[in-house]
Amino acid sequence: MWTTSGRRQFFQTIAATTAATTMSCEQNEDSGGPTPPVLSDPLGVALLGLGSYASTRLAPALQLTKHCRLTGIITGTPSKVGEWQNRYAIEDKNVYNYENMAALIDNPDIHVVYVVTPNHVHAQFAIAAARAKKHVWCEKPMAMTPEECQSMIDACKENGVKLCIGYRMQHEPNTQTVIGYATSKPFGAIQKVEALSGFSGFGSSEADVWRLKRAMGGGALFDMGVYAINAARYVTGQEPVRVKTARQWSERSELFAEVDEWTEFELEFPAGVIASCRTSFGENLNRLEVSCAQGSYFLEPMQAYEGVSGEASDGTQLNLTVQNQQAKQMDDDALALLEGRELLVPGEEGLRDLRILKAIEQSASTGQPVELT
Numbered sequence: 550m551w552t553t554s555g556r557r558q559f560f561q562t563i564a565a566t567t568a569a570t571t572m573s574c575e576q577n578e579d580s581g582g583p584t585p586p587v588l589s590d591p592l593g594v595a596l597l598g599l600g601s602y603a604s605t606r607l608a609p610a611l612q613l614t615k616h617c618r619l620t621g622i623i624t625g626t627p628s629k630v631g632e633w634q635n636r637y638a639i640e641d642k643n644v645y646n647y648e649n650m651a652a653l654i655d656n657p658d659i660h661v662v663y664v665v666t667p668n669h670v671h672a673q674f675a676i677a678a679a680r681a682k683k684h685v686w687c688e689k690p691m692a693m694t695p696e697e698c699q700s701m702i703d704a705c706k707e708n709g710v711k712l713c714i715g716y717r718m719q720h721e722p723n724t725q726t727v728i729g730y731a732t733s734k735p736f737g738a739i740q741k742v743e744a745l746s747g748f749s750g751f752g753s754s755e756a757d758v759w760r761l762k763r764a765m766g767g768g769a770l771f772d773m774g775v776y777a778i779n780a781a782r783y784v785t786g787q788e789p790v791r792v793k794t795a796r797q798w799s800e801r802s803e804l805f806a807e808v809d810e811w812t813e814f815e816l817e818f819p820a821g822v823i824a825s826c827r828t829s830f831g832e833n834l835n836r837l838e839v840s841c842a843q844g845s846y847f848l849e850p851m852q853a854y855e856g857v858s859g860e861a862s863d864g865t866q867l868n869l870t871v872q873n874q875q876a877k878q879m880d881d882d883a884l885a886l887l888e889g890r891e892l893l894v895p896g897e898e899g900l901r902d903l904r905i906l907k908a909i910e911q912s913a914s915t916g917q918p919v920e921l922t
């Protein structure tokens with residue numbers, strides 16, 4: 550974990566490198582904007598933060614991708630470097646730490662930095678990567694506040710790079726089917742949504758993990774609630790106009806002293822459609838259901854790594870398969886970058902969810918609805 554002086558030193562390093570990178574950006578500006586980095590297929594990806602998700606999901610998935618591959622690592626833990634280099638044949642020149650990552654600007658083997666750290670440092674690392682002229686993939690939730698999200702979006706724009714958020718469900722084929730139903734409306738107008746996303750976890754030996762620390766972006770709402778928020782938005786294809794009600798509570802108060810163990814909330818969409826959502830660290834929840842004027846459909850599980858599936862009320866099975874969700878997500882994003890297309894889940898998506906998340910917190914603490922317009 551970073552000490553306060555370590556974080557200060559990091560920001561000083563970033564401040565010192567900003568002048569240099571901004572200058573090189575301005576020097577490249579002959580057509581009114583920063584020159585995008587030169588890409589080659591497959592893209593080189595550097596994972597930043599070599600914890601659980603990077604080790605067990607993203608690095609293995611990068612062995613299956615066609616349009617991107619793992620070429621680099623950025624870590625604050627020197628003891629991890631040897632094993633990662635051996636396992637994934639990562640060259641010495643592609644190994645960075647958080648203090649020297651500004652030097653990525655001179656490395657043509659790395660086109661993308663994928664930020665996979667605890668949530669409170671997403672913004673600072675995403676901005677550092679953008680200033681090194683690398684496209685940024687960032688895990689969910691995007692950051693701690695809408696202001697941080699906006700600063701990440703701005704940094705990427707200023708440096709001519711793209712930003713996307715690791716909402717893997719939007720790349721999953723059955724989820725894409727129900728996203729399509731928001732437009733094709735095979736069962737008529739949507740009347741009601743239920744989105745449930747959580748897991749039962751954490752014992753007394755885990756009291757120190759970052760998911761239980763408020764300042765690090767812990768809590769059920771930040772970690773799992775964003776799936777429900779994002780799902781409510783993608784199944785309706787609309788933005789909520791208000792948080793109607795919200796409640797946050799903890800039953801294991803010794804473990805959940807700083808963060809919510811449960812959050813329940815209702816989002817109101819235009820025309821009065823209500824999405825009833827619940828997220829938890831104390832209860833297994835994994836279902837998305839949409840009720841319409843002439844039928845309904847559901848996904849259960851709605852956000853597992855494998856086996857996302859469901860059914861519609863007319864018997865239609867939602868059972869398409871994908872070999873590896875993370876590989877598909879990263880290949881989709883790599884191809885979009887290579888072909889100059891918009892990314893499926895740009896930073897603005899993460900920003901919208903953070904605005905809603907903060908409004909849910911506000912509604913829970915005041916007991917009042919919160920307008921989102």
Ligand code: NAD
Pocket residue numbers: 550551597598599600601602603625626665666667668670688689690715716717759772
């Ligand atoms: P983790 O604790 O296992 O790993 C985090 C890594 O970040 C560690 O290697 C740690 O050393 C490093 N790190 C860098 N700066 C740090 C700092 N200042 N303090 C503490 N650690 C620091 O966490 P994880 O489960 O791998 O989650 C990482 C991110 O990935 C989170 O944003 C999480 O929400 C996201 N995630 C996404 C999915 C998904 O399905 N999309 C699944 C799991 C996790």
